[in-house]
Amino acid sequence: MTRSRASAKAAGARFERLIADGLAEALDDDRIDRRVKTGAKDRGDIGGVRIGHHRLAIECKDTATQKLPEWTREAQLEARNDGALIGVVIAKRRGTTDPMSQWVHLTVG
Template sequence: MARNRNSAKQAGARFERIIADFLRDNLDDHIDRRIKTGAKDCGDIANVRDSHNRRIVIEAKDYGGKLNLPQWAKEAHQEAENDGAHVGLVIAKRRGTTDPADQWVAMTVNDLIQLLTPPQGNTQ
């Protein structure tokens, strides 16, 4: 069956829910799907924070075609800026598995450095 706009939106919403629930169950019970905010989108999953309590924006993608990492990373970065978050990253559906723990996480090396660098003044 061909994917249309409505079925793509439903698949995306299901994927966001699966990822949000998995992160909530394994990280923090405040994590949930984010309410859509229109033009100033702030990502798909709310209340995700790094080990230094800095906000992380997640752009979740259950895509019907091929990977489009440059566009998705650009979206995640824009949404992180909209949200005032520390970094934005992408969680993309991995074909062949529905296990949320086995999905792909994509980010730039600069994003990885931002995640791994302690806040200034923190020497840990």
């Protein structure tokens, strides 16, 4: 069955919530949460994640096909929009709903 735009958006929102809640629990930080969409100046899907005093921009993807070059460019742009140290992509790993078992993608740079 093909996804409609509405079902894809709903799946994305559920995945973002799963990741935000999982990170907040794992890092014991109640500042971590889903972000409001901001259009052209998007700063990522999850806010409040930090390495020391530096923010991370996190882009979440729940799709059947991977588009790593596109996704990492998007995460890097969102990191610049947010003044974050780095942008990372968290992609849905089929077969598990454990937020700590999902895939993380980023470039070395």
